[in-house]
Amino acid sequence: MNKIKALKCKECGQEYPPVAKHVCEFCFGPLEVAYNYDMIRQEISRKVIESRPRTLWRYWELLPVETRDPVTLGEGYTPFFKSRNLGKYLGLKNLYFKNDTVNPTFSFKDRVVTVALTRSRELGFDTVACASTGNLAGAVAAYGAVGGFRTFVFIPADLESGKVVGAGVYGPNIVGIKGNYDDVNRLCAEVADNYPWAFVNVNIRPYYAEGSKTLGFEVAEQLGWRAPDHVVVPVASGSLLTKIYKGFSEFRDLGLIPEFHTKISAAQAEGCCPVVTAIKDKSDIIKPVIPRTIAKSIAIGNPADGYYAAQTVAKTGGYGETVTDAEIVEGIKLLARHEGVFAETAGGTTVAVLKKLVELGSIAKDETVVAYITGNGLKTQEAVADKVSKPHLIEAKIKDFRELYDRLSKEKSPEPVHA
Amino acid sequence: MAAKVRIPAPLRKLTKDQAVVESKGTTIEEILADLEKNYPGIRERVCDETGQVRRFINIFVNGEDIRFKEGAKTKVAADAEVSIIPAIAGGR
Numbered sequence A: 001m002n003k004i005k006a007l008k009c010k011e012c013g014q015e016y017p018p019v020a021k022h023v024c025e026f027c028f029g030p031l032e033v034a035y036n037y038d039m040i041r042q043e044i045s046r047k048v049i050e051s052r053p054r055t056l057w058r059y060w061e062l063l064p065v066e067t068r069d070p071v072t073l074g075e076g077y078t079p080f081f082k083s084r085n086l087g088k089y090l091g092l093k094n095l096y097f098k099n100d101t102v103n104p105t106f107s108f109k110d111r112v113v114t115v116a117l118t119r120s121r122e123l124g125f126d127t128v129a130c131a132s133t134g135n136l137a138g139a140v141a142a143y144g145a146v147g148g149f150r151t152f153v154f155i156p157a158d159l160e161s162g163k164v165v166g167a168g169v170y171g172p173n174i175v176g177i178k179g180n181y182d183d184v185n186r187l188c189a190e191v192a193d194n195y196p197w198a199f200v201n202v203n204i205r206p207y208y209a210e211g212s213k214t215l216g217f218e219v220a221e222q223l224g225w226r227a228p229d230h231v232v233v234p235v236a237s238g239s240l241l242t243k244i245y246k247g248f249s250e251f252r253d254l255g256l257i258p259e260f261h262t263k264i265s266a267a268q269a270e271g272c273c274p275v276v277t278a279i280k281d282k283s284d285i286i287k288p289v290i291p292r293t294i295a296k297s298i299a300i301g302n303p304a305d306g307y308y309a310a311q312t313v314a315k316t317g318g319y320g321e322t323v324t325d326a327e328i329v330e331g332i333k334l335l336a337r338h339e340g341v342f343a344e345t346a347g348g349t350t351v352a353v354l355k356k357l358v359e360l361g362s363i364a365k366d367e368t369v370v371a372y373i374t375g376n377g378l379k380t381q382e383a384v385a386d387k388v389s390k391p392h393l394i395e396a397k398i399k400d401f402r403e404l405y406d407r408l409s410k411e412k413s414p415e416p417v418h419a
Numbered sequence B: 001m002a003a004k005v006r007i008p009a010p011l012r013k014l015t016k017d018q019a020v021v022e023s024k025g026t027t028i029e030e031i032l033a034d035l036e037k038n039y040p041g042i043r044e045r046v047c048d049e050t051g052q053v054r055r056f057i058n059i060f061v062n063g064e065d066i067r068f069k070e071g072a073k074t075k076v077a078a079d080a081e082v083s084i085i086p087a088i089a090g091g092r
Helices: A037-043 A046-050 A056-062 A086-090 A109-122 A135-147 A161-168 A181-194 A205-222 A239-253 A274-280 A306-316 A325-339 A345-359 A377-383 A398-410 B028-038 B042-046
Strands: A004-009 A031-035 A080-082 A094-099 A127-131 A150-156 A173-177 A230-234 A263-269 A320-323 A368-373 B003-006 B020-023 B057-061 B081-086
Touching (some): A037 A056, A046 A056, A056 A109, A056 A205, A080 A205, A086 A094, A086 A325, A086 A345, A109 A127, A109 A135, A109 A205, A127 A135, A135 A150, A161 A173, A161 A377, A173 A181, A205 A239, A230 A239, A230 A345, A239 A263, A263 A274, A263 A306, A263 A345, A274 A320, A320 A325, A325 A345, A325 A377, A345 A377, B003 B028, B020 B028, B028 B042
Parallel strands (some): A094 A368, A127 A150, A230 A368, B003 B081
Antiparallel strands (some): A004 A031, A080 A094, B003 B020
């Protein structure tokens, strides 16, 4: 018996065989993987999970592949730690960070891509492709190379150079589109119709998206088999946020954690916040926008899972909040200077929104809060390059250093960030 | 005169492979009712059991999304162009 039961439409419930397909033929709703939970329940347990290697494949039973031999680079089970300084600064007693900046290609996208490419191979594809704001491009390129696939990544032409190089090094075919991510996405939907490829975020999307559940699984396990009181999640397409919630829900349904009441809050940049707008307006409609923000990795103006993300936030009693580009840069610096984690702009958005929610009184002091940091700052150096400490240039002479030291000692130390 | 309605490829089986059909009515509701009369089965593909336009179907009247107008009650001029377009699912 297979653990994947079917693909099921999230809107009308119609079921399809588990092939490469993402849209319901009847009502055009998105398809989601349905599992044989009765079988899974008999095989999974805390003990089984704990006995396995520290990668996200320790949750094999709940990932949508049948093979035991995944396309993997050892992704997942990333550091989870209690805040060393930022919690004190913000007045939070139980602040935690999930640090996904240290996955194999330096973002949480490795989670979805290991699942997507394992499933693609299982379904018999030899070519993989994606539409990407950068992080996904790097992940697909790396896993595509390792898995022996022909690889095509489609990106907006104006992407940060760190992300272009970070994908190019693995040797994929990179197609730069003159337009924003939404234009790339539109083109890719057409390309996917015309070429028999595994498009990880188009026809493989139902499987791909399930990889994000592991960010729910891991936080629950790393907290000692319980869900936190509150999580703050950056929102682009909205898929990650809904899947973190699904991760906690599956763990509860399988008896791996007790009942939970986690508030799920959404973080977006002011320059691209269609989901937060819908949350604040209590609207069922996600109104597309044209993105204008430095947070390019989350700049999706027409988010595919926006509706479901907004529903999840509302259902769990969470909040949606936005921050300006300046606050995002400040968020990156706050996280680096308090916790030693260099996040990209999405992480800056999460930290800045966390700070704002605390200031607004939406997060209580003693709540167990988890901030999800999903990508590495070395990829988006442009965002902060002229706003961080710079070298003091001197000759290689001790006299010059003494002068510099004396001058620095007289100045106030810059930006004392600690509480 | 009737409005011209653009039918997306996945629904053309119902319209005998016609990409554009004519439909009478002064609102989207009436247009859809008239469509159903001529092409039985099309309505349930576009609307749910409660008569609401399905979440992943977009309807445009002269290029404007009816969600941002009056929904199914949106007025349709006699010579208007109505487009039924499934939302593109996908994303990052």
